[in-house]
Amino acid sequence: MQQPKVSLDKNYWDKRYKTSDFGWDLGEISPPLKAYFDTLQNKNLKILIPGAGNAYEAEYLFNKGFKQVYSCDFARSALNNLKQRCPDFPESHLLEGDFFELQEKGFDLIIEQTFFCAINPALRKKYVEKMHELLKDGGRLVGLLFDDVLNSDVPPFGGSAAEYKPLFDTRFAPLRFEPCTNSVQPRAGRELFIEMLKKT
Numbered sequence: 303m304q305q306p307k308v309s310l311d312k313n314y315w316d317k318r319y320k321t322s323d324f325g326w327d328l329g330e331i332s333p334p335l336k337a338y339f340d341t342l343q344n345k346n347l348k349i350l351i352p353g354a355g356n357a358y359e360a361e362y363l364f365n366k367g368f369k370q371v372y373s374c375d376f377a378r379s380a381l382n383n384l385k386q387r388c389p390d391f392p393e394s395h396l397l398e399g400d401f402f403e404l405q406e407k408g409f410d411l412i413i414e415q416t417f418f419c420a421i422n423p424a425l426r427k428k429y430v431e432k433m434h435e436l437l438k439d440g441g442r443l444v445g446l447l448f449d450d451v452l453n454s455d456v457p458p459f460g461g462s463a464a465e466y467k468p469l470f471d472t473r474f475a476p477l478r479f480e481p482c483t484n485s486v487q488p489r490a491g492r493e494l495f496i497e498m499l500k501k502t
């Protein structure tokens with residue numbers, strides 16, 4: 303079992319933004335998510351991006367006219383970066399705090415990107431339960447998971463489709479759970495694209 307050697311708390315993550323120690327940051331919206339967002343017609347969808355970091359995905363959606371977009375992160379620095387690039391993004395949609403303690407519910411869509419791999423692997427079952435709780439009936443969890451072993455002591459923590467599938471099957475019906483074909487180059491061949499429907 304992978305075990306973090308550091309406490310993955312607010313201070314840990316905030317410090318990584320403050321010291322520009324964020325190798326995961328693409329500096330732009332990730333191509334698979336952009337392609338997915340471009341298929342969405344309903345601008346009224348209530349969308350959550352947990353562990354959003356610098357949140358290029360939230361910025362893209364907001365600028366496209368999706369006004370019910372929420373960005374959740376432990377790190378105030380990351381939320382501030384979004385607000386700086388996107389001053390009209392509502393302060394009330396910047397959810398500073400622990401995803402596992404989130405009270406805002408009723409999302410149509412939750413977006414995953416390098417958040418699952420950032421949490422302690424011991425919390426993965428809790429992650430699935432919390433995603434289920436935050437989504438409306440008929441809601442979907444969509445995004446990317448690493449299909450790679452990665453690290454065992456510090457994030458990112460990896461895994462495989464075979465490992466993830468039974469975990470999500472308890473609460474979600476997979477609509478897509480497949481190798482991602484349009485990953486950003488350094489992640490090519492190492493990501494799964496998932497689209498999972500909340501089970502009721």
Ligand SMILES: C[S@@+](CC[C@H](N)C(=O)[O-])C[C@H]1O[C@@H](n2cnc3c(N)ncnc32)[C@H](O)[C@@H]1O
Nearest residue numbers: 315326353354355375376377400401415416420
């Ligand atoms: C690896 S980064 C990914 C950021 C962003 N998704 C991206 O792709 O650039 C993980 C993010 O999750 C946040 N995070 C980790 N655990 C969290 C938690 N329990 N609640 C809220 N945010 C958390 C960190 O602050 C960090 O911004």
